Amino acid sequence: MAGGGTIGLVAGAGRLPFELARGARGAGRRVAAVAFTGFADPALAGEVDAIAWIRLGELGALFDALREAGAREVLLAGNAPKQQLFAEPGLVRLDARGAAFLGALRDQSDDRILRALADALEGEGLRVVSQAAYAGALLAPAGVLGAVAPSEAQRADVAWAWPIAKAVGRLDIGQTLVVKDRAVLAVEAIEGTDAAIRRGGALGRGGVVVIKIWKPEQDPRFDYPTVGPDTLAALVDAGAALLAVEAGRTLVLAREALVRAADAAGIALLGVADAEDAP
Amino acid sequence: MAGGGTIGLVAGAGRLPFELARGARGAGRRVAAVAFTGFADPALAGEVDAIAWIRLGELGALFDALREAGAREVLLAGNAPKQQLFAEPGLVRLDARGAAFLGALRDQSDDRILRALADALEGEGLRVVSQAAYAGALLAPAGVLGAVAPSEAQRADVAWAWPIAKAVGRLDIGQTLVVKDRAVLAVEAIEGTDAAIRRGGALGRGGVVVIKIWKPEQDPRFDYPTVGPDTLAALVDAGAALLAVEAGRTLVLAREALVRAADAAGIALLGVADAEDAP
Structure with a gap:
């Protein structure tokens, strides 16, 4: 398994591609990123061994880039917010494989697209590796994370x-x-x-409880719910009292800084072990 | 049933109390409104035979007012937006019956509150009359309402x-x-x-499809989904392409003006007959 070869990193927006790149290189892998223009952060170039830029929708180009990089395994990391897609349709450019891929989708839900992408990659002989393989240390533990304990009323909510x-x-x-x-x-x-956190905070006039869950249909290889400094900024703006995430199934980025900021803002952080649909 | 006696109209926000008052008076009933301060429109006084103002939460006062008015039947009309409640908690004043009522609720969902209120009224010997009894003419028909026909793609959505x-x-x-x-x-x-329509329109950059449904748990006596001129203003702001509502289970206020405005804006209006949970 694994070994020290090249791993492909299909990179969208956010910090997660950085964390996974670091994790994989720390484990001795060579990381070749294929990054989506307009979504992935250009600074990612400094964290990987090679980087190729493509447009969202260029599926043939994605396969080619991974093959040229010598990758046999692939990490999917970061997202391509639909909001941004609606705002900047020019970020998408379908090549022949991309057009066929999109045409075959039953709908355009995030889950459907990601699963279909993973299937397409595996159909090309590439193995899609779980994010947890290189980001396991980021997974939220069960229980209270920071210094602020939730109230009984908040736990009941x-x-x-x-x-x-x-x-x-x-x-x-x-x-x-x-x-x-x-x-x-x-x-x-x-x-x-x-945005949902900020809206809820404004509607509730603060003191709100925010819950971020693992969607039952999410694929454990990729698509982990993720919280980080941006989430905390939204919680502060919302006057939130508590953030509850799913223990063992949520990636916490920049945890130390996040916990410190939550403590300072009096926001409780809670990892909840979900019984309903544990794998 | 019915007859020409007094009917009590428990009135919250919006145009619906006006429509029901007109409908009931048109059917020969004397209408005694009990209106919630801060929610019901003061102009309602001009559309009813008597009006008493109470605060939301004054359940004992509500019963007293209905009894004093000689009402044996009651219409529930208009809402008390939670958003407004969070913003202006002073609009609520619990009397002893109100406090007991709230304490006995399992949660504060709209459905739960309305059903419990209807039960409490019936417990006082009052019959809660269906809104459709006096607003049946407002119910959306099945099919295309205006001059603009939905596209196949919109129907598929x-x-x-x-x-x-x-x-x-x-x-x-x-x-x-x-x-x-x-x-x-x-x-x-x-x-x-x-607000949801405007947000969706902004996120989708126009051309959006809006669906307003009958919640399976709604009580057919009250709480009909309602659309009206405000809805249409939101659809126009959102650049919406289509509004689909549930035929026979959605009240359309000021229909003629609404259809005319939708036609002018190129917005399709569709009444959908729902098979899933027809009563």
């Missing part, structure tokens, strides 16, 4: 809202729910976690 | 999103979904239909 969040996730709508006093204030759809 | 909207409704989160190209752009929670 989490328990009440958890199955609702799971049901929304099962519909592949989004991962985030903002609740207060057993009322759902906001549901994340394509606006993303941070 | 409606068919794809309908069961998702129903599932979200079953969770008692909200009634409205904004979709485009088989992706869910926005889910309504407590921000309300119009």
